Amino acid sequence: MQADEVKEKKKKSKKASEKAAEPAAAAAPAEEAPAKTSSKKRATRSGSNVFAMFTQHQVAEFKEAFQFIDQDKDGFLSKNDIRATFDSLGRICTDSELEGMIKEAPGPINFTMFLTIFGDRTQGTDEEDVILNAFAQFDEGNGLCNEDSLRHSLCTWGEKFSASEADNILAEAPSDGKGNIDIKKFAQLLTRGDEEEGG
Structure with a gap:
């Protein structure tokens, strides 16, 4: 019987040490998590840097222009939005011209992308x-x-x-x-x- 008790104690102590190791293992990812969170914050911060490139007044003016161009008011600029804007200004654009304008953006043109495009241009690309x-x-x-x-x-x-x-x-x-x-x-x-x- 004593041998069984010793084996049982060893099993319990082994389980206890495994349980102690589990929180330590869980703590390790928790320690990594702040690093991931901070990198996410950095990514967000760099994405918002486009707003820092302009004064609040300029951002407000860009917002007004964006809303003017966004004819269907869906929050994105499409080829049809741009066509309608040019039509209202008395300039007719071909499909290839409109496609070229849309392709300047690496993705859908929401307000942040719109600002990014203008930010890139004001940095001296081809304005x-x-x-x-x-x-x-x-x-x-x-x-x-x-x-x-x-x-x-x-x-x-x-x-x-x-x-x-x-x-x-x-x-x-x-x-x-x-x-x-x-x-x-x-x-x-x-x-x-x-x-x-x-x-």
């Missing part, structure tokens, strides 16, 4: 080229556009500017003194600021 292409419609040769023609377009088409808003915009434009604006310098001024205007 200047986009502005130069827009101004190319007004190029009258030698990289110049007529200030009056540009003013008329700003006040007539798309989201119309008031006369005073157009005056404020064009007051900053580099002019040749004969009523012509240097398109390249103006695009540089709009994208890079005053410090590189002469470049």
Whole structure:
């Protein structure tokens, strides 16, 4: 009988040591969990950095633009939303142009993705080229556009500017003194600021 009791005690002590090992094993993943949580926090924080790139006023303006473009109000910008927006601005886009715009985003275009795209652009990718292409419609040769023609377009088409808003915009434009604006310098001024205007 004593041998049986010894065996029983050994079994109990073995079970007790296994149970003690289980909490230790459970504690190990718990120790790893904070690391995972902090990495999740980091990932979330880096995703929200796009909001830190803009002032609250700019984010509000982007939000207003996003809501304007989101014609079906589903929280995502689709090809049809973009088509309807361009149609309302008097510009007809082909399917291939619209597809190209949609493909600029690596996924569905919600507001955060919308901000990310603009954030990438303001970091100097190709915004200047986009502005130069827009101004190319007004190029009258030698990289110049007529200030009056540009003013008329700003006040007539798309989201119309008031006369005073157009005056404020064009007051900053580099002019040749004969009523012509240097398109390249103006695009540089709009994208890079005053410090590189002469470049």
